[in-house]
Amino acid sequence: MDAPPSSAGDWSGFLIPANEDEVLQEILISGGGDGASGERNEILQTQIGHLLGGIDFGEDGRQVLLLRPSKEQPGFMAYYQDQDGGGKRPNKQNSSNNNKRATCFAMTCGLLNARFVGDVVVLKVMPIIQKRNPGECPLLSMEQLLAACTTPDVRPDILVKLVGSLSSSPSSSSPPLQEVPQVIEDAVSNNYNDRAVLKKFQDVMKTRASFVSEDEISGDFVSFVDSEGDAFDIDDDADEDDDDDDVEGASRSSDADGVQFTVTRVPLCLHCRRPASTLCEQCEATYFCDAPRKCREEGWSHDCLCPTWNIYTQRRSALSSFPLGPWTKNTVTRQCELSDEPYEQFLNKLGIQRDDKSWWKAEFGGWLGGSSESAKLVNLDEAYSYSQGFAPITDIPAQQDIHIDELKTNNWDDELGLRRLSDWREYYELRGIPLTSPVSLLLTFPLTLYYAIVEYGMAPCKVARMMGRPLRIDVVGVEKELHFLPLFQEVVFLLPDDLHLELVFVVRPDMLPESMRASDSKEHTIKFGEKLQIRVLSGTYGYSLDPLFDCGRSGSPDMVVAFNAGLYAYESWRSVVEFLQRNKSAIGVFTDYNEWSGVQCASLGGGESRKSLTINPFRQPRAMPVYSMNLPQFSNGFIYVFNQQSMQD
Numbered sequence: 072m073d074a075p076p077s078s079a080g081d082w083s084g085f086l087i088p089a090n091e092d093e094v095l096q097e098i099l100i101s102g103g104g105d106g107a108s109g110e111r112n113e114i115l116q117t118q119i120g121h122l123l124g125g126i127d128f129g130e131d132g133r134q135v136l137l138l139r140p141s142k143e144q145p146g147f148m149a150y151y152q153d154q155d156g157g158g159k160r161p162n163k164q165n166s167s168n169n170n171k172r173a174t175c176f177a178m179t180c181g182l183l184n185a186r187f188v189g190d191v192v193v194l195k196v197m198p199i200i201q202k203r204n205p206g207e208c209p210l211l212s213m214e215q216l217l218a219a220c221t222t223p224d225v226r227p228d229i230l231v232k233l234v235g236s237l238s239s240s241p242s243s244s245s246p247p248l249q250e251v252p253q254v255i256e257d258a259v260s261n262n263y264n265d266r267a268v269l270k271k272f273q274d275v276m277k278t279r280a281s282f283v284s285e286d287e288i289s290g291d292f293v294s295f296v297d298s299e300g301d302a303f304d305i306d307d308d309a310d311e312d313d314d315d316d317d318v319e320g321a322s323r324s325s326d327a328d329g330v331q332f333t334v335t336r337v338p339l340c341l342h343c344r345r346p347a348s349t350l351c352e353q354c355e356a357t358y359f360c361d362a363p364r365k366c367r368e369e370g371w372s373h374d375c376l377c378p379t380w381n382i383y384t385q386r387r388s389a390l391s392s393f394p395l396g397p398w399t400k401n402t403v404t405r406q407c408e409l410s411d412e413p414y415e416q417f418l419n420k421l422g423i424q425r426d427d428k429s430w431w432k433a434e435f436g437g438w439l440g441g442s443s444e445s446a447k448l449v450n451l452d453e454a455y456s457y458s459q460g461f462a463p464i465t466d467i468p469a470q471q472d473i474h475i476d477e478l479k480t481n482n483w484d485d486e487l488g489l490r491r492l493s494d495w496r497e498y499y500e501l502r503g504i505p506l507t508s509p510v511s512l513l514l515t516f517p518l519t520l521y522y523a524i525v526e527y528g529m530a531p532c533k534v535a536r537m538m539g540r541p542l543r544i545d546v547v548g549v550e551k552e553l554h555f556l557p558l559f560q561e562v563v564f565l566l567p568d569d570l571h572l573e574l575v576f577v578v579r580p581d582m583l584p585e586s587m588r589a590s591d592s593k594e595h596t597i598k599f600g601e602k603l604q605i606r607v608l609s610g611t612y613g614y615s616l617d618p619l620f621d622c623g624r625s626g627s628p629d630m631v632v633a634f635n636a637g638l639y640a641y642e643s644w645r646s647v648v649e650f651l652q653r654n655k656s657a658i659g660v661f662t663d664y665n666e667w668s669g670v671q672c673a674s675l676g677g678g679e680s681r682k683s684l685t686i687n688p689f690r691q692p693r694a695m696p697v698y699s700m701n702l703p704q705f706s707n708g709f710i711y712v713f714n715q716q717s718m719q720d
Contacts, residue, residue: 634661
């Protein structure tokens, strides 16, 4: 065992007992001064073994890096007893010894597959430039540790609800806990970046495999590899002979990285991924198999998320409420959360059919890559008018600019020089659309983009006006938006005449419709009057396409936007995240379907990005089915921002 660095010879940290009736303990281990490294390691092993019940840590102990220290921020190393005699997985049969709090702490650091069994010691790993005694460098108060061991979502409102009641006695005059230290705020982002470095390192090592011995690999990287392989159980509890193709309505597909996944149309057990219909009694946010299967018991790590997901499901009513006509009652029913069929039936009653050529065709069939049935219907040469695109719906916005006097009638922001829109009702009234019209089902995309410009684009709007150029926005991860590009005229109709817009829609090669693949040119430009130019490009943003030079301009975009992105779920988004990390002048705005996905994705931008996550008032007024869980799910449901700027910036 390698001791975490400590120039003064002491180690500070915490003991997290598996028994939840036992309190968390702050610990300080003396390292015996400036003795030899071997002696200090032996002292550390002995004392950690004592804390873990008197085990011989050299024989029965394991360690795992939870968070690597940065130049200025400390990290965490976890120590625990090997529960299965030297194997790599914790003993799944000893459920009474599952350490939910330590597992939750690892999840808070962004390690969602962590599973700890038995007591766990977590020691602080000193920052690289830190020279003081760890005892002189406080990391977490006991309240903050309790927060990180209670919920992986450390946003202030969640902490108040879940941790405030736990950490403050009724007679206490201290306010509820609302913040955790920066090291916890940014842990998910830092671990995500570490994995990127590790992947690049591993790729290099593969090419040198015939020439490099294992001893040449640095200990730091070995520690990180150990953390990925030894302490984390990656949903391998289901029987090995499970065949997803046996699931009714399921089919196999692959993502851009060649990883196979299953597309299903039935709710699945969170633990074993078999069809299931019984909701968790506490949060009603996920499904488990019924007895005699023991999925709820064996999937005990859900307990780390259950209280948080319970808060999310309590927002279902608010998310399902729209200031529109009674028609929205038909698009947010429980049946809509279980199947696409009720929504298709709703559209059929409006005279909208699956084989229509209008923009409504985007609402049928989903998008499963450039060769899918939906993608085959894309024709960029069809620049439909509003009346053609919305047909057969006739209660639609006028296809023209809004006069500046109308924009200034209400909620005009003089400093920004833009009209703020608070919700769908205000937009409908501004555009003279009856509340009975369902056009918001399609307009969620342009209205979300407009909302992003107004809420987060104050600084770039000012710069664009000062320089006399359009506002530059790159829309990445484009899929179904290709069906209705002319609809994005609605954004400039809402903008004053002194602000023009340049949109670059970037389509990943595997998502490119076959009609565009067959074209000699992988670029398509459409101009809508003087205020809007749309350019469609094929490539991987940040890799094959350099955002600074390959998007038809010289210089960085003002904003990068992606609808329903799922940054955390797909490796193909890493280049976008890395671009925004390198280019702080570019503002990134993303939406996501549900709150848990939004929290994880926003966390990649650090604590401030996670805090920015909020319900999007221009989400699609339709509850969507989600088969892997039962959280409220809406297209463009939640919105968050990377690199948020103020006018002073």
